[in-house]
Amino acid sequence: MNSFIMSCIAGIISGILAAMGLGGGGFLIIYLTLFENISQSEAQGINLIFFIPIAITALIMHARGKLIDWKFALKFGALGLVGAILGCKIALFIDGGLLRKLFGILLLIIGSFQLKKEKK
Amino acid sequence: MEINFFSDIKANYFKHLYNKKDKVKKIFYSTIGFFAGFLNGLLGAGGGMLIVPALSKLGVERKKAHATSICVILPICILSSVMYISSGKVSIFEAVPYIGWGIVGAVVGAMFLSKINQKFLKKIFGIFMIWAAFQLLFR
Incomplete structure (x- = not known):
């Protein structure tokens, strides 16, 4: 029961952060690995699946407001898919401990950027 | 008349240069899409962190950059999810x-x-x- 409440809270916070573009994904992965002791690659997989419905919800809201630049989306997306295949292959191949460390480094970088003062 | 002619050539020359620079810039930032996909597949998150600033640099306003980044990340997430699921590491x-x-x-x-x-x-x-x-x- 306790863990049920925890997972509710984790889901809600991830959703809020994702809607704000604060990298909600990072939060869910952190929660899963540090509090639920789920392996790194499994947590990443859960996060990827988690993001799909959230992104669709957000997109429907944004598409109505004509906020999407389709030309750039197509360009970035096409190359992104190629990158994703390579990234996944490596993630599913390398050792979980190493993946965990890499994710830690990513968090360190993103976290520092969050703390940095914004220009505007 | 003559001066006009030369200034025209000059203007066209600079316009050409500017366009070229713009093109290089566009190509450079498009490669960011590749790295965003790579990062998102490798670590399950973080792709948007690269795409939003890249779009901003290309002159897309912040709110629009944000929405567009989700549009880029969504297919990347779907493809990555399929790869993770089919590897047996995780289930829906x-x-x-x-x-x-x-x-x-x-x-x-x-x-x-x-x-x-x-x-x-x-x-x-x-x-x-x-x-x-x-x-x-x-x-």
Whole structure:
């Protein structure tokens, strides 16, 4: 029961952060690995699946407001898919401990950027 | 007449140069798409962190850059999910308990987006991320 409440809270916070573009994904992965002791690659997989419905919800809201630049989306997306295949292959191949460390480094970088003062 | 002619050539020359620079810039930033996909596939998150600033540099306004980045990340996430699931590392059912609450959070977040002090939240989340990073790196 306790863990049920925890997972509710984790889901809600991830959703809020994702809607704000604060990298909600990072939060869910952190929660899963540090509090639920789920392996790194499994947590990443859960996060990827988690993001799909959230992104669709957000997109429907944004598409109505004509906020999407389709030309750039197509360009970035096409190359992104190629990158994703390579990234996944490596993630599913390398050792979980190493993946965990890499994710830690990513968090360190993103976290520092969050703390940095914004220009505007 | 003559001067006009030369200034025309000059103007065209610079226009050409400018266009070329613009093109190089566009190609350069498009490669960011590749790295965003790579990062998102490798670590399950973080692609948007690269795409939003790249789009901003290309002159897309912030709000639009944000929405467009989600549009870029979504197909990347779908493809990555399929690869993770088919490798047997994870099943869809593991994500289900979080999805319902995640949508609740997303709607709440979108509704109160303007009312929440985002700068403050960003700082808190930044500190949390750095704490988590040390946990992951040194535990």
